[in-house]
Amino acid sequence: AARSNIFRQKEFNLQQLGIGGLSDEFADIFRRAFASRVFPPHVTSKLGIKHVKGMLLYGPPGTGKTLMARQIGKMLNGKEPKIVNGPEVLSKFVGETEKNVRDLFADAENDQRSLGDQSELHVIIFDEIDAICKSRGSTRDGTGVHDSIVNQLLTKIDGVESLNNVLLIGMTNRKDLLDEALLRPGRLEVQVEINLPDENGRLQIFQIHTNKMKENSFLGPDVNLQELAARTKNYSGAEIEGVVKSAVSFALNRQLSLDDLTKPVDEENIRVTMDDFLNA
Numbered sequence: 228a229a230r231s232n233i234f235r236q237k238e239f240n241l242q243q244l245g246i247g248g249l250s251d252e253f254a255d256i257f258r259r260a261f262a263s264r265v266f267p268p269h270v271t272s273k274l275g276i277k278h279v280k281g282m283l284l285y286g287p288p289g290t291g292k293t294l295m296a297r298q299i300g301k302m303l304n305g306k307e308p309k310i311v312n313g314p315e316v317l318s319k320f321v322g323e324t325e326k327n328v329r330d331l332f333a334d335a336e337n338d339q340r341s342l343g344d345q346s347e348l349h350v351i352i353f354d355e356i357d358a359i360c361k362s363r364g365s366t367r368d369g370t371g372v373h374d375s376i377v378n379q380l381l382t383k384i385d386g387v388e389s390l391n392n393v394l395l396i397g398m399t400n401r402k403d404l405l406d407e408a409l410l411r412p413g414r415l416e417v418q419v420e421i422n423l424p425d426e427n428g429r430l431q432i433f434q435i436h437t438n439k440m441k442e443n444s445f446l447g448p449d450v451n452l453q454e455l456a457a458r459t460k461n462y463s464g465a466e467i468e469g470v471v472k473s474a475v476s477f478a479l480n481r482q483l484s485l486d487d488l489t490k491p492v493d494e495e496n497i498r499v500t501m502d503d504f505l506n507a
């Protein structure tokens with residue numbers, strides 16, 4: 228049911244989902260990776276195409292890659308996807324990392340074996356994938372252990388070729404470090420750059436992160452989000468969120484009396500003003 232819903236719903240209100248900007252990127256991902264996903268394998272096979280098995284979201288830190296991947300996961304199988312992290316999968320024990328990589332795909336493999344085409348879709352989100360997929364020969368540990376981990380992951384992804392129930396989403400800030408073989412067709416074949424937001428994107432991100440305080444009348448009437456968006460060129464979404472948090476702490480600070488921290492806070496008077504944002 229979840230899959231056929233996305234098929235019908237072509238217009239996405241990303242802002243409502245807490246994602247500012249990025250609608251072009253989302254549309255791109257939808258067209259290249261989802262569209263075929265919502266059709267069952269017997270239809271795609273008649274078209275002579277294969278499901279996209281993997282995609283890579285890359286770009287500077289704090290731009291919403293995780294937000295986006297999470298949302299894709301939720302849309303495709305209706306529940307919160309599991310996110311694993313490169314450095315976490317990497318173990319200092321020889322052989323253990325390979326096992327961790329194998330384990331990642333185990334549930335999907337079991338489901339495919341027992342349920343076949345009825346298996347639900349397993350979305351595997353792999354943050355900081357560069358930590359375990361640096362190009363082979365690039366690390367100088369001399370043991371070849373690292374190279375064998377990369378090979379292991381590539382073999383697993385190739386195995387996914389025969390599984391219809393996996394979508395692997397890798398994320399990285401350093402696409403240049405990745406082993407090229409990882410990016411070939413059949414692997415992380417759809418690559419989408421998630422860049423710093425433009426002014427309109429920044430405005431949406433400010434709106435998302437001030438929405439709650441606005442609803443509760445804590446946002447001062449003088450706050451001009453459009454101006455803040457114009458003044459935060461080159462800020463990432465995470466940095467804009469940081470500005471909002473910092474502005475709030477200026478506003479809260481005004482309400483505190485250092486003589487008596489036990490004094491009840493006058494909630495009514497909390498106002499986050501334009502000056503708070505500018506100071507932040």
Ligand code: ATP
Nearest residue numbers: 245246247288289290291292293294432464465468
């Ligand atoms: P990293 O590469 O460092 O893992 P990332 O690109 O995955 O970063 P996120 O983890 O998605 O970035 O962003 C961190 C936080 O910054 C988010 O939880 C969100 O609060 C805020 N943020 C970043 N980008 C956006 C955006 N486009 N819209 C709304 N909030 C954003």
